[in-house]
Amino acid sequence: MRSPTPLLVAAVLLGRFASAQVVFHDDAGKELVAKDARIEVLASELKFTEGPVWIGAQRRLVFSDIPASKLLRWTEDEGVQDFLASEQANGNTLDLAGRLLSCQHGARNVVRREPEDAVSVIASRFDEKLLNSPNDLAVRMDGTVWFTDPSYGLGKREAEQPLRGVYCVAPTDGTVSLVQKDFDQPNGICFSPDHASVWIADSGKHQRIGRFPIGEDGTLGEPLFWIPGGADGIRCDAHGNLWAAQRAGIGVFSPDGKPLVSIAVEPSPTNCAFGGADGRTLFVTARTKLLRIAVLVGAAAIPAREDGEKR
Structure with a gap:
């Protein structure tokens, strides 16, 4: 992936910490991260990490080690420990009820973790054909689960889908619908704070990130703009x-x-x-490592629905 910003010199590790190389491109950036921010190494010698999600009620971070086919957890007191087996889980998030959702490369599905560690498959096919390899996901304020489906995790398996799209799962009846098909390799996905638009990274030949308005019926409009340079996972503050x-x-x-x-x-x-x-730590999965950086802003909260339904 080619970044639209200048190539930066990587941080030099000093034990568990690193002095981060921070470059500001606008004064507004100084309100987001300190110039003397440091990177802390929380874990290393992992295989390929992805999908970090903070579970506030348990004060723990859950993330994937894809080739190891497992989910790991990190807490301040215990560090990194094995958590749950997976089928090459990639992206993870929480639904509106606080249940863990995961995109699984190996099983070509999206699953939900139920009480007692039971697993429910919420998406595995579209138009009666197997999905490619669900990659990353985000939950909208109405409870729909949006996920990207590139071909990265297929390996030597045959693709059944004629495209690599973005889909959503209805919270009422579990219907899987195609939201957008005009991507080469859709990857990271997240919603704006008001959930009126969605950001989607295309990490294939286009190498760009687009912001799309969402209509009242849940369909996407034309992209408002594209940011040149691809990305893997993305988040909104x-x-x-x-x-x-x-x-x-x-x-x-x-x-x-x-x-x-x-x-x-x-x-x-x-x-x-x-x-x-305090919600102002940025956890970063970086191939074989798990890192954290103290920042000056937190995540976007899921907005209340117009019907006043509580989360």
Whole structure:
């Protein structure tokens, strides 16, 4: 993936910590991360990490080690431990009830973890054909589960889908619908704070990130703009800025796509998530490592619905 910002010198590890190379592209970036921010290594010597999600009620981070076919958990007191077996889980998130959702490469599905660790498959086919290899996902305020379905995890298996699309799962009857098909390799996905638009990374031949308006019927309009340079996982903060895991590190962009700040990360990051005790820690999965960086902003909260339904 080619970053639209200048190539940065990676941080030099000093034991468990690193002095981060932070480059500001706009003064607004100085309100998001400190110039003297440090990167802490929480775990290393893993295989290929992805899908970090903070579970506030349990004060733990859950993330994937894809080739190891397992989910790991991290807490401040216990560090990283094995958590659950998976079928090459990639992206993870929580639904509106706080249940863990995972995209699984190996099983070509999206699953939900139920009480007592039971697993429910919520998506595995579209138009009676197996999905490719669900990659990343996000939950909208109405409970629909949106996920990307590139071909990265197929390996030597045959693709049944004629495209690599973005889908959503209805919370009422579980219907899987195609949301957008005009991608080469859809990857990271996240919603704006008001859930009126969605960001989607295309990490294939186009190498770009688009912001799309969402209509009242849930369909996507034409992209408002494209940010050149691809990304893997992406997240929105409380102000609507986009935090993107890119080749050179974490790139942060304003709601209208303007570069604000870059944080060099090595190895190349795969995804990120806000969390921690105050919500202002950025956890970063970076190939064989799990990292964290203290930042000055937290995640976008899921807005209340017009019907006033509580989360």
